[in-house]
Amino acid sequence: MTHYDLAIIGSGSGNTLISPEWDERSVVLVDGGTFGGTCLNVGCIPTKMYVYPAELASAPAVSSRLGVDLAFEGVRWTDIRDRIFTRIDAISRGGRSYRAEELENVTLIEEYVRLTGEKSFETASGEVVTADQLVIATGSRAVIPDIPGITLPQVHTSDTVMRIDELPERLLIIGGGYIAAEFAHVFSSFGTEVTIAVRSNGMLRHLDETVADAFTQQAAQQWDLRLDTAVTALTASAGGVTASLEGPDGPVDVEVDVVLVAVGRMPNTDTLGAADAGLDLHDDGRLAVDAQQRVLRDGAPVEGLWSLGDVSSEYQLKHVANHEARIVAHNLLNPGDLRSSDHRFVPAAVFSHPQAASVGMTEEQALVHADATGATVVTAVQHYGSTAYGWAMEDTTGFAKVIADRSTGRILGAHVLGHEASMIIQPVIQAMSFGLDAHTMAKGQYWIHPALTEVIENALLNLKTD
Numbered sequence: 001m002t003h004y005d006l007a008i009i010g011s012g013s014g015n016t017l018i019s020p021e022w023d024e025r026s027v028v029l030v031d032g033g034t035f036g037g038t039c040l041n042v043g044c045i046p047t048k049m050y051v052y053p054a055e056l057a058s059a060p061a062v063s064s065r066l067g068v069d070l071a072f073e074g075v076r077w078t079d080i081r082d083r084i085f086t087r088i089d090a091i092s093r094g095g096r097s098y099r100a101e102e103l104e105n106v107t108l109i110e111e112y113v114r115l116t117g118e119k120s121f122e123t124a125s126g127e128v129v130t131a132d133q134l135v136i137a138t139g140s141r142a143v144i145p146d147i148p149g150i151t152l153p154q155v156h157t158s159d160t161v162m163r164i165d166e167l168p169e170r171l172l173i174i175g176g177g178y179i180a181a182e183f184a185h186v187f188s189s190f191g192t193e194v195t196i197a198v199r200s201n202g203m204l205r206h207l208d209e210t211v212a213d214a215f216t217q218q219a220a221q222q223w224d225l226r227l228d229t230a231v232t233a234l235t236a237s238a239g240g241v242t243a244s245l246e247g248p249d250g251p252v253d254v255e256v257d258v259v260l261v262a263v264g265r266m267p268n269t270d271t272l273g274a275a276d277a278g279l280d281l282h283d284d285g286r287l288a289v290d291a292q293q294r295v296l297r298d299g300a301p302v303e304g305l306w307s308l309g310d311v312s313s314e315y316q317l318k319h320v321a322n323h324e325a326r327i328v329a330h331n332l333l334n335p336g337d338l339r340s341s342d343h344r345f346v347p348a349a350v351f352s353h354p355q356a357a358s359v360g361m362t363e364e365q366a367l368v369h370a371d372a373t374g375a376t377v378v379t380a381v382q383h384y385g386s387t388a389y390g391w392a393m394e395d396t397t398g399f400a401k402v403i404a405d406r407s408t409g410r411i412l413g414a415h416v417l418g419h420e421a422s423m424i425i426q427p428v429i430q431a432m433s434f435g436l437d438a439h440t441m442a443k444g445q446y447w448i449h450p451a452l453t454e455v456i457e458n459a460l461l462n463l464k465t466d
């Protein structure tokens with residue numbers, strides 16, 4: 001048995017906890033997978049490194065209506081893939097060797113582990129580790145639905161689809177969330193015929209209804225979108241895979257080369273043995289933590305046991321995992337001065353075509369809030385096409401919606417669909433975080449003319465606040 005001052009399970013956001021303050025103390029970092037975790041190796045970073053070339057590849061389709069005739073001649077898939085992963089794999093290797101070889105006080109264990117107690121675990125090869133403080137940062141993994149044929153080699157998750165050897169001619173995506181929307185954009189821009197099977201009646205259902213409906217409409221124009229459709233079986237065929245779908249018009253078979261499963265991600269608490277160790281779990285399998293990121297047992301925080309990121313967070317987002325990691329980093333070193341995570345205004349963006357970005361309440365949530373508090377909610381929708389930059393783009397679909405409390409002007413939420421939505425929304429995130437009301441935000445600063453942020457300025461000005 002080996003004892004450490006600090007043990008961290010998970011080298012994604014968990015890796016950032018090892019600051020110079022730990023130099024004189026013993027630390028063990030454990031990861032059974034690829035060093036650096038999801039975002040770096042199979043998540044945010046490689047996907048966005050694919051999204052950028054996808055933007056370039058789709059330019060000819062939109063440029064001709066502005067009088068610019070471009071031709072799309074195809075993509076060199078393996079060149080794109082190798083550029084991305086040459087860069088990413090080197091970062092992962094560099095991080096690994098820094099932790100494994102360069103820091104004398106840090107031990108790296110490259111095995112999966114299971115908890116044996118609140119602050120102890122056993123590695124797959126039988127080594128038992130105990131620690132004064134333990135951080136669980138084991139992230140999440142793709143849910144694999146129970147469909148006959150799901151283990152066929154042509155069926156991928158986001159973990160593997162980015163490394164395939166050939167651009168597929170035909171791709172079926174199962175699911176209608178973030179990953180489905182982003183990969184549909186990437187593959188279709190590169191020339192793949194994309195079919196999406198969505199169990200419900202729309203894509204990105206977690207977003208404000210106006211945004212989700214508009215996205216779904218645009219998705220149906222770009223991709224073969226099958227709503228209210230279940231995938232009942234996947235069968236190997238001469239050309240690839242036959243997918244049996246059951247939709248509103250009854251059963252139908254679709255021939256594809258590759259299938260991407262994107263039906264959500266589940267927290268890695270089962271494989272860690274968190275329930276057996278007596279730790280509290282939410283119904284969805286997440287570890288229960290308090291505001292200071294302390295793991296709960298029977299509703300009370302366990303001293304010296306912390307968690308962060310996808311394994312315990314309501315938000316499976318890297319910027320949230322990073323925020324929680326900063327809180328845990330402080331709390332590990334300052335037991336007498338604990339800080340709390342701030343989840344009040346968590347933004348998110350879907351890097352698809354179009355982009356969608358959101359912060360705060362949807363209109364539906366704001367109406368529930370209004371019912372509960374007696375507040376009156378006002379909303380304003382501003383189209384990109386109503387601003388000068390929108391004219392420049394000849395944009396007909398982009399818009400921003402802002403939602404505020406009528407009497408105080410407090411901004412309750414903002415939702416943007418269109419070009420660079422993830423950037424356009426940032427001033428609203430800032431205003432909400434620092435308590436700026438809609439009126440002050442709109443009138444108390446210059447807005448660069450004729451930048452696309454005028455969409456937000458005009459939406460704020462159009463809110464009918466008191």
Ligand SMILES: Cc1cc2nc3c(=O)[nH]c(=O)nc-3n(C[C@H](O)[C@H](O)[C@H](O)COP(=O)(O)OP(=O)(O)OC[C@H]3O[C@@H](n4cnc5c(N)ncnc54)[C@H](O)[C@@H]3O)c2cc1C
Pocket residue numbers: 009010011012013014030031032033034035036037038039040042043044045047048111112113114137138139140158179268271272308309310311315316317318319320321
């Ligand atoms: C395709 C995709 C795209 C994404 N894009 C974005 C985006 O654009 N923006 C955004 O904000 N978020 C995005 N996300 C989400 C983001 O990647 C995650 O929220 C974030 O990486 C979670 O970090 P984490 O530190 O909690 O977990 P991870 O980075 O997953 O780290 C957990 C680590 O723990 C290890 N581990 C698990 N169990 C054990 C065990 N029992 N023993 C030892 N080691 C173990 C794993 O091997 C892993 O390396 C994306 C996710 C995916 C899948």
Ligand SMILES: NC(=O)c1ccc[n+]([C@@H]2O[C@H](COP(=O)([O-])OP(=O)(O)OC[C@H]3O[C@@H](n4cnc5c(N)ncnc54)[C@H](O)[C@@H]3O)[C@@H](O)[C@H]2O)c1
Pocket residue numbers: 145174175176177178179180182198199200204205262263264265315316317348349350351
């Ligand atoms: N840009 C980003 O920030 C980004 C990008 C990718 C992933 N992520 C994170 O990763 C998480 C996982 O992404 P995701 O797209 O897999 O999940 P998701 O939760 O976004 O979407 C899952 C989709 O699958 C559907 N679904 C669920 N179970 C199903 C089943 N059995 N059969 C068919 N459909 C089913 C849901 O209705 C939904 O449409 C996201 O929730 C997000 O937090 C973030």
